[in-house]
Amino acid sequence: MSSLSATLSKTLASAVVTAAALSGRGIMCRACTTCKCGGAQATAAKCGACGAKCGAKCGACAAKCGAKKK
Amino acid sequence: MPASRLLQRHWSRLDDFALAVTLDGARAGLAAFTDVTRDAGSLIQSWVRGQPMVEYDHYPPDDVVDARHGSQFFYHAHRSHGTEHGHVHLFWHASASGRRRYVSGLSPRWSRSTPTHLLAIGLDSRGLPISVFTVNRWVTDGHWFDAPATLAMVDRFAVRRAPEHAASAAWLTHFVRLYRPVIEDLLVRRDRRVGRHARLEVALQNHDLEVLSEIDLDWGADLEALQAECECRRPAAATVP
Numbered sequence: 001m002s003s004l005s006a007t008l009s010k011t012l013a014s015a016v017v018t019a020a021a022l023s024g025r026g027i028m029c030r031a032c033t034t035c036k037c038g039g040a041q042a043t044a045a046k047c048g049a050c051g052a053k054c055g056a057k058c059g060a061c062a063a064k065c066g067a068k069k070k
Numbered sequence: 071m072p073a074s075r076l077l078q079r080h081w082s083r084l085d086d087f088a089l090a091v092t093l094d095g096a097r098a099g100l101a102a103f104t105d106v107t108r109d110a111g112s113l114i115q116s117w118v119r120g121q122p123m124v125e126y127d128h129y130p131p132d133d134v135v136d137a138r139h140g141s142q143f144f145y146h147a148h149r150s151h152g153t154e155h156g157h158v159h160l161f162w163h164a165s166a167s168g169r170r171r172y173v174s175g176l177s178p179r180w181s182r183s184t185p186t187h188l189l190a191i192g193l194d195s196r197g198l199p200i201s202v203f204t205v206n207r208w209v210t211d212g213h214w215f216d217a218p219a220t221l222a223m224v225d226r227f228a229v230r231r232a233p234e235h236a237a238s239a240a241w242l243t244h245f246v247r248l249y250r251p252v253i254e255d256l257l258v259r260r261d262r263r264v265g266r267h268a269r270l271e272v273a274l275q276n277h278d279l280e281v282l283s284e285i286d287l288d289w290g291a292d293l294e295a296l297q298a299e300c301e302c303r304r305p306a307a308a309t310v311p
Contacts, residue, residue, distance in 0.1 A: 004100055004293035011104045015196035016111030018155060021123040021147035038211045039142050039161040039185030040133045 071288035073295035080251040081299045092248065093300050096293060099244030103197075106237035113197035114155065116238045117145045123156070134239060136229040140164075142185050143229065143242060145193075152286075155195040157203075158242065159210065161185035162223040166213050186212035188224050189253055191245070199245065202253060203284035204260040207274040214274055217257035224253055248292075252285055259283035 081089060103113065110116035117129040125148045133144040140163035147156030164186045187210035192201035207214045215223070227246055229239035246253065260283040267273035 004096065004297050005290040007100060007104065008290045008293060011100075011107050012196050012198055015107050015198075016115050017195045018112060018114045018118060018123065018197075020195075021125045021127075021156065023125055037146070037159055037187075037190075037205065037209050039144065039159065039187070040128060 071286065071291060073288065073291040074252060076251055076255055077249075077292055078295050078299070081296055086303055089300060089303065093296060095244050095247050096296055099241050099248060100293065102237045102241035102244065106241060107197065109237065113238055113241065114145060114193060114195070115197070116235065123147055130235070134229060134232045134235045136231045136239070138231050139226070139228040141227045141229050143239075151192065151201075153194045153200060154192040157190040157192045159190045160188045160224075160227060160242070160246070161210075161212065162188055162227055164213055164215070164223060184212045185210075186215065186220075186223065188220060188227060189256060191242075199287060199289050201284055201286045202249065202256055204256055204282045206264075206276070206279045206282055208277060209280055214270075217254070217261045220257050221250075221254050224250065224257075248296075249287070252287070256283050256285050259285075 128144040135142045142161040232239045263282045264273045
């Protein structure tokens with residue numbers, strides 16, 4: 001018999017620690033800069049250049065990410 | 071950190087049946103959390119799947135979406151806040167009037183609705199939930215609803231049709247139910263914060279206002295307090311095998 005909090009502690013003891021996120025894109029899509037944590041729109045098209053699911057025209061991004069494309 | 075006084079007060083006022091339902095939900099949420107940690111390494115890893123994380127990117131990339139329940143979430147990281155590694159953003163697909171519009175499979179999904187932000191849950195690097203917070207509309211876009219309307223959406227939030235993320239979705243759904251009183255307080259604080267500004271529409275686009283309300287949590291302490299409340303009433307029912 002164990003308490004819920006003990007079960008949680010035991011679970012956490014075996015959890016994988018995830019490293020901090022790496023720095024992201026220097027410039028994001030115009031849509032993203034005004035809506036930085038928005039949910040992906042179900043019907044939105046992916047931005048061709050950067051692959052972000054912005055669903056909007058991608059002025060800044062097209063230049064930045066497009067240049068990076070190989 | 072001690073258990074939430076708000077939750078303790080709330081649980082002390084519940085009748086035995088409602089308290090038992092709450093305890094069952096808490097157990098189910100913990101079981102889902104344990105399953106996903108055992109199978110994937112952590113909640114975070116169940117979405118990231120061993121890839122190096124990049125700031126602002128969504129995990130999983132297309133979000134987890136339950137079209138039937140109009141619910142959606144994703145994990146990402148981009149801010150330094152205490153021990154937070156990143157956070158889960160929760161959305162509910164609402165029309166401008168706040169209704170969920172059911173659409174048949176042949177039509178584009180949610181053509182008249184947008185993902186409306188409900189709240190975010192901060193996780194530490196092991197996947198332990200450590201806070202809940204709300205953000206301004208410019209951060210997530212979507213329609214804006216007051217606290218009672220948003221809470222009604224929180225009550226309808228459920229992710230049950232996401233086979234690849236069944237355990238994490240189950241944890242999330244149970245977690246939101248367990249912390250409903252805290253989320254209600256969080257949303258009331260959010261409204262109070264934007265209510266200090268003369269014009270709501272201006273406040274909602276004010277980039278100086280980003281996080282509108284935040285409450286730190288200690289899930290373990292809260293589980294312990296819930297179990298203690300149950301033990302006070304029915305000692306035999308408050309332990310897990």
